Amino acid sequence: MTEPSTDRRVALKARHRQAIVDAAAALIAETGGLRFTIDDLARRADVSRRTVFNHFASVDDIVAEVFGDVIGTLVASYERESAASPAAPGTDVDGRAVVFGELDRAVRSTDLVAPMAFLTQSLRSHDEHSPAIATVLLRVLDAARGRLAAAVLARHPRADVLDVHLLVNAVVSGVLVLHRHWDAATGAVDDEPSRAVWAALVDRLLDRTGHGFAADHPATT
Template sequence: MPVDLPAEPRADRRAALKARTRRNIVDAATGLMHETAGIAFSVEDLAARAGVSRRTVFNHFASLDDVVAAVGAEIFGAVREALPAVDPQPAAGPAGDPRAAALADLVGALHRADLVGPMASLTRGLGLQGAPDDVTEVPPHQAMLLLRSLSDVSEDLAADLVSRHPRLGRLDVDLLVAQAMSSLVVLHRHWYARTGAATDAASRRLWTDLLDHLSPGTSARPSEGHHG
């Protein structure tokens, strides 16, 4: 005799539907950014691409900037995914600096995440294009969107670092992560100005060298053969 399985709770079904709809909107924005090499598409364009109504887009996101930031946050989420593979850096001795150890962990995750390819794609999707010689700065709106993207992953990164370095308070970790994420916008500008968002070996070497400026005097690079 067949056994009746309990029906999926209504709240779970609603949550799953909400997550799928949000996923469709973000995927649609990613496609439009890549196809148009910019962020000038309308809410109507986005809704049609996602197969939802204009109202549904605004049920999930307050603005198009929020959607674009979500696209970027998924790319920079690779940093959090890479963190568990980084050996926790001990603070040197009882009087050691746990903040420096946490920063070394974060920079190690940035190295391991191998962001150059996804970051180049996002850069082009934000409408930033050109040869290195004619790129001098990232326009304020695009720079803000990059920072928003990084901010969207900062809270989870901070929570992970607190669990790895319990001697640090949450305020200290929040400040450390916020400073590092803001610095990444500066590093991106220098990387973009010198490479035009290329993904070749020279561009990757430059990005690695730029990341080392986040923790001068320490070596946070992953060991040979252990890149993610």
């Protein structure tokens, strides 16, 4: 008799959490940043202020989840691109070259400029001198790193686990480094010149990373 009640509580908790995240995304878009209070957020989500803090310890936690959903499209891009481009016959389908090629295509095909511009401008409007931009982006990308590594290993169960984690870490951490250079060069705007800068930076990241992972050779011990 207790299981249905527990299930309802779990479902209600999940609905409340998603309502808060959806409300935060809407308010960020409407106000052009973090120009809203926890009370505004609670009203928009139709929950109490206490419920907001039961789910999230801070506004940064909420923002990280909002943008985690957006940047999480990298995982979907990986799954789509890897399924659409099977390895050639005779290729080691779980080899580093194949895995790197799939990640290369996923990063190039994912629109990271729009969510990064939105995130950067939103947080900067809240406090231009706050380190929150890098902190939140790091948290978002860290979550994406775990999800992406899991997706790669699910597709390539015979791949070397350490190689997969090293590769995913190199690519995702590289995106964080690129963000700093891209922001400094473009002001984190979303326009064609900014996208050209981002594309050139991505080319450099994948070129440098590819030298270590795009060729299959015995690992040294």
